[in-house]
């Protein structure tokens with residue numbers, strides 16, 4: 001709903017939202033100008049979490065940078081590891097002599113952990129959006145579900161949040177014995193509880209009406225502003241790198257790509273905040289499907305790590321060799337959308353330059369366009385529905 | 396009607412010297428204690444913390460507040476405003492740009508206030524201490540820290556352990572007199 005207000009004396013009030021604010025999802029500062037309750041302009045100020053990760057990459061060898069990719073997007077660290085590793089592997093693959101072969105089992109493990117992490121990331125996104133809208137209980141349900149996945153990851157790699165598990169050439173260690181039934185049970189539970197979650201909040205009239213038609217992004221705008229991932233698909237653009245430019249074994253799994261379709265009913269429009277929310281919910285279910293397929297395809301473990309079918313790390317020293325000279329940009333689909341790693345190598349063990357292109361950055365960029373005309377309280381809905389994670393913006 | 400309570404069980408007296416008057420069940424019981432112990436007892440069981448999360452550790456802080464670890468049972472409730480908070484949990488990396496804002500949050504909190512530094516970044520810069528040009532190597536350069544919780548990120552259990560350690564300290568807090576702050580501990 002867009003309201004145009006005109007204050008009689010034309011005086012505007014400037015509000016600072018952040019950098020410490022419970023619903024800016026981190027340390028984002030927004031300089032909001034409002035006319036009464038109506039926002040006339042909103043300017044994001046970023047950089048409060050600039051940790052110079054790209055610069056750090058210029059001091060470290062390729063495998064040493066993996067832990068830092070965890071911190072680029074900690075909500076989906078497995079995906080971030082994967083994004084870096086496939087980019088580095090693409091660089092090594094430029095020279096036929098240094099191609100890194102990845103065992104089949106490792107590829108399926110990668111898909112499995114990446115999709116599990118996508119589920120937990122989207123759980124935070126939808127839970128936090130509900131919390132920003134004033135509903136605390138759904139958030140607690142989402143957090144409790146996330147613990148399930150954290151437990152699995154803890155068994156797999158020993159960490160709950162920053163995994164450092166996917167490595168160049170495979171994964172750091174094999175899946176522990178007997179984890180497959182636990183993963184299957186967790187997937188069942190997630191599907192079951194998502195139904196409860198839907199009953200609790202998705203069908204809630206207040207929640208739905210609040211988001212319906214709010215902060216609508218048209219398909220053309222979404223493309224023009226470079227939105228990616230669920231934000232782009234929420235606007236009705238059918239684009240998913242896992243399907244359209246598959247990396248790893250994504251071409252061997254079947255899944256649907258949900259797109260926005262004015263899900264909120266009469267008041268809804270394609271590309272509104274509610275569509276972005278629903279797209280995330282649907283992606284959670286699609287991810288459980290992918291995980292099940294990965295479990296089914298997972299070849300039995302071989303005794304040796306280097307086995308090209310049942311192994312998990314073909315050549316531990318591969319990434320310690322010198323890569324070929326050259327540049328590579330490889331993009332992968334993270335929960336917050338397309339993430340590209342641009343690598344320049346001068347032929348030494350240490351990359352010459354790393355550039356990370358992330359989904360949250362463009363999502364922040366569109367806020368000044370969406371905000372004018374919204375009510376002040378809707379700014380929170382905008383941030384929540386775009387699912388911004390600040391270290392991805394600042395890096 | 397008050398439940399009969401075995402003498403001393405809910406008594407806030409920590410340092411001895413409490414006296415319970417009244418023996419018949421249902422009687423109003425009288426507990427004698429020092430004012431300070433009583434105040435500290437109250438503070439210890441209601442450490443409201445500021446929802447201040449900058450980076451990765453913030454997610455673990457969020458999980459700590461979630462249903463499994465449930466810090467509500469320790470009387471810890473997240474507050475959005477520093478003016479309502481007793482405890483500042485610095486969860487995450489503090490950059491030079493953020494440091495002055497963090498300091499301002501700390502200044503806005505009412506005394507007595509406590510600070511828990513959560514994670515290697517807030518403790519000493521963590522993985523960014525060596526190469527990063529923009530990360531502050533330890534929030535204690537800007538304000539005093541009571542408890543350091545190591546880890547990258549610390550597990551929720553580790554954070555809770557740090558808070559339990561802090562509660563010991565709150566119990567010994569001298570509200571009325573003046574006493575120098577204890578040295579910080581590593582949980």
Ligand code: SF4
Pocket residue numbers: 071162450451452453486487488513514515516517521522546547548549
């Ligand atoms: S200590 Fe580790 S997990 Fe915590 S904020 Fe720093 S990098 Fe992130």
